[in-house]
Amino acid sequence: MHTSCIIKHFENYSPLTERDRTLLASLEKSPRAYARNSVLWEQGEPSRHFYTVSKGWAYTYRNMHDGTRQVLDIYVPGDIVGLREFAFSHRITGLALLSDAELCAFPKTRLTDVFSQSLLLCNIFFMIAARDQAILLERLVNLGRRSAREKVAHFLVEIAERLKKTDVDTSGNLRLPLPQVLLADALGLSVVHINRTLKELKNDNLLLPTNGGVELLNIKALEEVAGFDPGYLEENIDDMLDHAREAQLRIDAAFTNADDNSEE
Amino acid sequence: MHTSCIIKHFENYSPLTERDRTLLASLEKSPRAYARNSVLWEQGEPSRHFYTVSKGWAYTYRNMHDGTRQVLDIYVPGDIVGLREFAFSHRITGLALLSDAELCAFPKTRLTDVFSQSLLLCNIFFMIAARDQAILLERLVNLGRRSAREKVAHFLVEIAERLKKTDVDTSGNLRLPLPQVLLADALGLSVVHINRTLKELKNDNLLLPTNGGVELLNIKALEEVAGFDPGYLEENIDDMLDHAREAQLRIDAAFTNADDNSEE
DNA sequence: CGCCGCGTTGAAGAAAATCAAAGCACGTGG
DNA sequence: CCACGTGCTTTGATTTTCTTCAACGCGGCG
Numbered sequence A, B: 001m002h003t004s005c006i007i008k009h010f011e012n013y014s015p016l017t018e019r020d021r022t023l024l025a026s027l028e029k030s031p032r033a034y035a036r037n038s039v040l041w042e043q044g045e046p047s048r049h050f051y052t053v054s055k056g057w058a059y060t061y062r063n064m065h066d067g068t069r070q071v072l073d074i075y076v077p078g079d080i081v082g083l084r085e086f087a088f089s090h091r092i093t094g095l096a097l098l099s100d101a102e103l104c105a106f107p108k109t110r111l112t113d114v115f116s117q118s119l120l121l122c123n124i125f126f127m128i129a130a131r132d133q134a135i136l137l138e139r140l141v142n143l144g145r146r147s148a149r150e151k152v153a154h155f156l157v158e159i160a161e162r163l164k165k166t167d168v169d170t171s172g173n174l175r176l177p178l179p180q181v182l183l184a185d186a187l188g189l190s191v192v193h194i195n196r197t198l199k200e201l202k203n204d205n206l207l208l209p210t211n212g213g214v215e216l217l218n219i220k221a222l223e224e225v226a227g228f229d230p231g232y233l234e235e236n237i238d239d240m241l242d243h244a245r246e247a248q249l250r251i252d253a254a255f256t257n258a259d260d261n262s263e264e
Numbered sequence C: 001c002g003c004c005g006c007g008t009t010g011a012a013g014a015a016a017a018t019c020a021a022a023g024c025a026c027g028t029g030g
Numbered sequence D: 001c002c003a004c005g006t007g008c009t010t011t012g013a014t015t016t017t018c019t020t021c022a023a024c025g026c027g028g029c030g
Helices: A005-011 A018-025 A108-117 A119-145 A148-164 A180-187 A191-203 A219-226 A238-263 B005-011 B018-025 B108-117 B119-145 B148-164 B180-187 B191-203 B219-226 B238-263
Strands: A032-034 A039-041 A049-055 A058-063 A069-075 A094-097 A101-107 A174-176 A207-210 A213-216 B032-034 B039-041 B049-055 B058-063 B069-075 B094-097 B101-107 B174-176 B207-210 B213-216
Touching: A005 A018, A005 A049, A018 A108, A018 A119, A049 A108, A058 A180, A069 A119, A069 A180, A069 B119, A101 A108, A108 A119, A108 B119, A108 B238, A119 A148, A119 A238, A119 B069, A119 B108, A119 B119, A119 B180, A148 A174, A148 A180, A148 A191, A148 A213, A148 A219, A180 A191, A180 B119, A191 A207, A238 B108, A238 B238, B005 B018, B005 B049, B018 B108, B018 B119, B049 B108, B058 B180, B069 B119, B069 B180, B101 B108, B108 B119, B119 B148, B119 B238, B148 B174, B148 B180, B148 B191, B148 B213, B148 B219, B180 B191, B191 B207
Parallel strands: none
Antiparallel strands: A032 A101, A039 A094, A049 A101, A058 A069, A058 A094, A174 A213, A207 A213, B032 B101, B039 B094, B049 B101, B058 B069, B058 B094, B174 B213, B207 B213
């Protein structure tokens, strides 16, 4: 069976049964290609689907009344987009692409089906939601209490760290397709200031601004600059998942017993 | 049956069956009182429990290496604290109290049990997690792209809005127990600047800084100042919950059928 | 009384925004 | 192959916003 991107992502958390894998794969059935800079939706539109990212980079944003915007989150392959709109009938942020990309849509109600069929997947989804929150939290700390230099370093390092968990090779230099406007809008700074900050970091041989992106030259040193503590990306969940698997077994057993009895 | 705080909170989302109510009530069994300024935990400590807030105000924070801190979230009665640590073995933020308060601890694994026993509650928990994310998101926008004046107004108005959904009467003036240091650390500003901004808003008759708190005089006008759009607090979830209830019925039916058959 | 936590005020300085103008890479069409 | 436009980046000069430092006020409480 083809190991889809989302399955790989989930198997970071826990080994899956064949049933779980099939169930998950059903969320990544009809990948569709989109071009760089496509806008998949704008804030305010009805939100009936989640998306899984199988190729490329995306970001969510919020347009402000005064014409500025705030970029809220970056998505790389394996990520799930739109989970936070589970409770909302309309998009609370827009979604656009940083590169050519491939995404799969699936209806929100599908998620409830998955919950009802696999307690383990249900728990993993909850963990992903928790992790998403941890990332937002860290971004909040970043915006609230760090200097421009630290902000930039931290933001870049976090993304590099997240890429490590996917298929990407981060041993050499790592090129991130993040234009300077995006950094500005993500970090709440002006483009001009981002530019100057990048120049500074470039002079220190930490990175290299390329056209339409940034190349990281020394991730270790950048982590130093950022005061980066990867704790918020390192889930530790074995206890929880053991518990979930046991509960799943009990459920299955209950069903099987009932069935067995009924077939006697 | 005594209607606990968390049940009231959940019934904002959906009517509950008696079974669901019992299940939920089990999460609010042993309320314990804590004094103002108590620290319930520090970042880095092991995290084995969630807490439900039944009385009083709490907040999470992160201490920075340079001695500053970032306040991340405010909790009022009915809220659940620690959901975002579902995926983490250790606390990623500290928790402290703004007022005398009453909270109930329950082990994280208890949540998985609830998931396994009620699909509806599972969905509602997921919605609460989504809503928590939406709140963090809005706070991010606040820190990234708004002036000090807007930040303060938006922060205060959001909390007022959230209080409306609990038992609190927000028709008259509303006193929030938020000292100026807390506002500063929540909004990424200095205490001095918070002070000046509050003075400004006071001159405009929008609020009144009292000792250790802020009294809101004109919420409508404050919303104006903040450019407040309550969309991110207004879940619309009936479709989703209908779907969950139907799925729950199917599961129950399957069990009952199996049982019936086995008893024939 | 005297101390402590919190709020208030003024003056000076730093960080980042804004304004305005070029520069540079890349693709497109003549 | 070159001219041209467009999107992104770069730079300098100026202004704004917010911070820092330092001091003082003020109510509560042992």
